[in-house]
Amino acid sequence: AFHNLQELRHSASLVTKVFVQRDYSEGTVCRFQTKFPSELDNRIERTLLEETVKTLNSYYVEAEKIGGQSYLEGCLACATAYIVFLCMETRYEKVLKKISGYIKEQNEKIYAPRGLLLTDPTDRGMRVTITNDLAQRTSSKSQGQPTTGHILVDTTLFVKAS
Amino acid sequence: MSAVMITRKVRKWEKLPGKNTFCCDGRVMMARQKGVFYLTLFLIVGTCSLFFAFECPYLAVHLSPAIPVFAALLFLFVIAMLLRTSFSDPGVLPRALPEEATFIEMEIEAANGNVPAGQRPPPRIRNVQINNQIVKLKYCYTCKIFRPPRASHCSICDNCVDRFDHHCPWVGNCVGKRNYRYFYMFTLSLSLLTIYIFTFDIVHVVMRSVDNGFLNTLKETPGTVLEVLVCFFTLWSVVGLTGFHTYLISLNQTTNEDIKGSWSGKNRVQNPYSHKNIFKNCCEVLCGPAFPSVLDRRGLMQEDSPASSTSAAPSSSSSSNPMSQTMKTTAPLIPNEHTPDDAKPSIAASAEKSDSPKEEDPPTPQVPPLASPETEADASLAKDKAQ
Secondary structure: OHHHHHHHHHHOOOOOEEEEOEOOOOOOOOOEOOOOOHHHOOOOOHHHHHHHHHHHHHHHHHHOOOOHHHHHHHHHHHHOOOOHHHHOOOHHHHHHHHHHHHHHHHHHHHHHHHOEEEOOHHHHOOOEEEEEOHHHHHHHOOOOOOOOOOOOOOHHHHHHHO | OOOOEEEEEEEHHHHOOOOEEEEHHHOEEEEOOOHHHHHHHHHHHHHHHHHHHHHHHHHHHHOOOHHHHHHHHHHHHHHHHHHHHHHOOOOEEOOOOHHHHHHHHHHHHHHHOOOOOOOOOOOOEEEEEEOOEEEEEEEEOOOOEEOOOOOEEEOOOOEEEOOOOEEEOOOOEEEOOOOHHHHHHHHHHHHHHHHHHHHHHHHHHHHHHHHHOHHHHHHHOOHHHHHHHHHHHHHHHHHHHHHHHHHHHHHOOOHHHHHHOOOOOOOOOOOOOOOOOHHHHHHHHHHOOOOOOOOOOOOEEEEEEEOOOOOOOHHHHHHHHHHHHHHHHHOOOOOOOOOOOOOOOHHHHHHHHOOHHHOOOOOOOOOOOOHHHHHHHHHHHHHHHHO
């Protein structure tokens, strides 16, 4: 089974990972570009991806918002020598949980049916990736003629497959 | 050919590149050189112990019992802040995995166009506009990413750190986005503790000398001399450092930016991150959100290792196989700059090493895995793992 998978990988002539870049125009806050990657032209509608990225951006804005609640959290934590952080979940962590739930839902509803997989930015140092879901591709492509070209093999997926 | 393979679950921190040491199964993260950190701990604990032993009994009786109590609280706060600063992830940015590195390389190639032979390619810089200022993002050759604004690569820890301030040997760690406020609280509280101990040492000596005479006092409480000495030298350094960082915080600058003069001078860009309001800057730096770590240190991952180095281990060699294919097309592009401690990218490294014998393009599906290049890859993989 391994070697079949390997052959199929060799035959894939498409980039298997697309990266959505960070948008630093607002400073160091976590924000992603809504620019549509051309590699996904035939895979997904522009508006859907844009919507996902915009929602993610709004989640991060909420997490990093500096206002009354963050001051309270900061001052209270400082008064306890930040020991309270060992037992309590910070606001940022709460929002990250919401984000991973949202990404899971988006993958189930929108991306998996199109053979794509959106990764959580936290897994990649706040860098978003959209992967070609290998399971879908292996079912459609069997013993095709291998072609040369830029072949990017996803080692993490490989590890999971084994 | 049968092969026995051991698949074991390892924590991700065991495979992280960079020169950090991890303790408590990945919960604690520090730099490699910890000697000065132990010195810091020793000085603080030692001096405070002397204070509690010599001064406090006298002062509690003759002045107020609140004095040792407050000293104890302050001491605990200082230690808590020190350990928080030293043990936490300063905001390390994970390195780009091979696909991402290749993707970025391709983008750079596309942007540069055709560079005539013999000419140096242009420097890898991306310009972004932040707050109406043009900020240059530099490419990190070690981590293979374009550093986010305010991030910098620490050569001691060999990591890119977000909002990198400086590497502090006294705390045995980098100071960055995630632990800067703990570092500042540490210097602030240590300044207060030092001033407190120094003051009450003097008070104690004066009070006791009135009764017993100066020399007798020193004989009765020899620890006082040591404490005053340590406090005197600490005062100048730590209080000065606290003042310096207070200045930086009010301007929302990092030590790194200050040293490099990033925002100083007329012709240079003005600090785009400053709110132009001291209060707002302080609030953002000290009371901003607590950023979680993006380094998954305690996550589990599979590690496949061949049972014996001579037999062909399918997984390790087949994982190096496609890697070498990738590396073949991109090897001339990616500068081969990697630290010797690279564990995960060692697969790529071994694939790069076995690059030359793999000149024959293996496009046809080869079910019995390629015999000779495989053992080469295998041997170099085993060699890398042994490092």
